[in-house]
Amino acid sequence: MIRVLLVDDQQLVRAGLRMLCDSDPEMQVVGEAADGANAVRLAEQLVPDVILMDLRMPGMDGVTATRNILKSKPSMRVVVLTTFDDDDHLYPALGAGACGFLVKDATPAELLDGIRRAAAGDSPFSRTVLKRLVTQAISPKAPVPKLDGITEREQDVLKLVGDGLSNPEIAERLHLGVTTVKTHVANLMTKTGSPNRVRLAVYAVQAGLASY
Numbered sequence: 001m002i003r004v005l006l007v008d009d010q011q012l013v014r015a016g017l018r019m020l021c022d023s024d025p026e027m028q029v030v031g032e033a034a035d036g037a038n039a040v041r042l043a044e045q046l047v048p049d050v051i052l053m054d055l056r057m058p059g060m061d062g063v064t065a066t067r068n069i070l071k072s073k074p075s076m077r078v079v080v081l082t083t084f085d086d087d088d089h090l091y092p093a094l095g096a097g098a099c100g101f102l103v104k105d106a107t108p109a110e111l112l113d114g115i116r117r118a119a120a121g122d123s124p125f126s127r128t129v130l131k132r133l134v135t136q137a138i139s140p141k142a143p144v145p146k147l148d149g150i151t152e153r154e155q156d157v158l159k160l161v162g163d164g165l166s167n168p169e170i171a172e173r174l175h176l177g178v179t180t181v182k183t184h185v186a187n188l189m190t191k192t193g194s195p196n197r198v199r200l201a202v203y204a205v206q207a208g209l210a211s212y
Contacts (some may be wrong), residue, residue: 002119005048006032007039008081009057013104017052017081017137020108027115036060036068043069043076050117053098055082055089063092071084077118081111085129100124109168113178117167123196126162134162134201145207149191155209157184161197162204 057060114124194200
């Protein structure tokens, strides 16, 4: 069971997120906070697996709350969920230790998948955010990585990771189960030495399977 803490200053947003999480038998919402200070307090008391963190809130903002939470509990997984996907919000959040960054126009399937991936140690990002991170991370001097040992189906999955698609989107595109896609992604990370999805997407672009 994935224990989730919801942090957002809008009660209606929290209610919608709670309904969505409660619809998944693998998740349990253990608490809600309307500001950063309460998020820090509840994170300490409830020890959730994943925190969905808004950024703009009265009092203590989401970046400060994330930094304070991870200072005392560095293994906790904080996923930013915000309306704003610009660099002025993205990089401070990542600098504070957030493991993922999702935009509020994400589909329900993408959000649930992001929570699962965060709980499993992965880094979920919305497509636009992932593309920006990959573009900025690519070095023109880097050698072209080889695809030796990567199966044709894994290359199909790798290309779509590079295109910024989520696991449910890849599953739909390739007519596969989401669990099968997760297995392919995990194998690809091992074979390519990629510690997270961002690096895997960079690998796909540098290998010529995807282009931005």
